[in-house]
Amino acid sequence: MKFAVIVFPGSNCDIDLYEALKTVCHAEVEYVSHKETSLDGFDAVMVPGGFSYGDYLRCGAIARFANIMPALIEFAKAGKPVFGTCNGFQILTEAGLLPGALKQNDSLKFVCKTVALEVNNQTMFTSEYNDNEVIKLPIAHADGSYYADEETLAKLEANNQIAFRYHGENPNGSLHDIAGIVNEQGNVLGMMPHPERAVEALLGNEDGLRLFKSILKHGHQTEEVVNG
Numbered sequence: 001m002k003f004a005v006i007v008f009p010g011s012n013c014d015i016d017l018y019e020a021l022k023t024v025c026h027a028e029v030e031y032v033s034h035k036e037t038s039l040d041g042f043d044a045v046m047v048p049g050g051f052s053y054g055d056y057l058r059c060g061a062i063a064r065f066a067n068i069m070p071a072l073i074e075f076a077k078a079g080k081p082v083f084g085t086c087n088g089f090q091i092l093t094e095a096g097l098l099p100g101a102l103k104q105n106d107s108l109k110f111v112c113k114t115v116a117l118e119v120n121n122q123t124m125f126t127s128e129y130n131d132n133e134v135i136k137l138p139i140a141h142a143d144g145s146y147y148a149d150e151e152t153l154a155k156l157e158a159n160n161q162i163a164f165r166y167h168g169e170n171p172n173g174s175l176h177d178i179a180g181i182v183n184e185q186g187n188v189l190g191m192m193p194h195p196e197r198a199v200e201a202l203l204g205n206e207d208g209l210r211l212f213k214s215i216l217k218h219g220h221q222t223e224e225v226v227n228g
């Protein structure tokens, strides 16, 4: 299973994602510049956090028009796994691959701390967690308050598309305590917390590791079906 980590000008979690996959999970992974136009040969795409294009206009609003985006949209529409964390989540909503939007935090401040999250394990990205398990992951964002209209929120709830919810404390004012969602097909996940920053004991937290293990498990299952 081969992973792509897309790199935009201003990405700053691309190396964390790459190392989580390469060093910790021993997976095959390559950086792909925003200038590229193809994702051929990759089985999963990671959209990293950071400050793409300096967060000008709106977080993710410029990245959405990068050269690589038509290929990413095609990749997602083909049902292949796409994962966006933090600025990656913002880019995926701007690109219309996920519903809703990320607004400025209620506090109007950049929030950087570890938060508790409740996991829904019914997605390809979370299958290695226990259902409703409470884990801890770091957050670091200024624009993480998830917003969608009532109809969209009702749909997300009814389809079980809410993958992560803030537990106990809601750090940014997200509606329905949403920290991460999947698309209707279940192959695109966007989340504000950073699992790639919590993948080994040396980092003080391993709660993010099972997200990458879940994607790898799904990839291996898909390969078995394809190859027999």
Ligand SMILES: NC(=O)CC[C@H](N)C(=O)O
Binding pocket: 048, 049, 050, 051, 052, 055, 059, 085, 086, 087, 088, 140, 141, 142, 143, 144
């Ligand atoms: N860590 C991040 O990806 C930050 C995302 C975005 N720049 C924000 O502040 O909301």
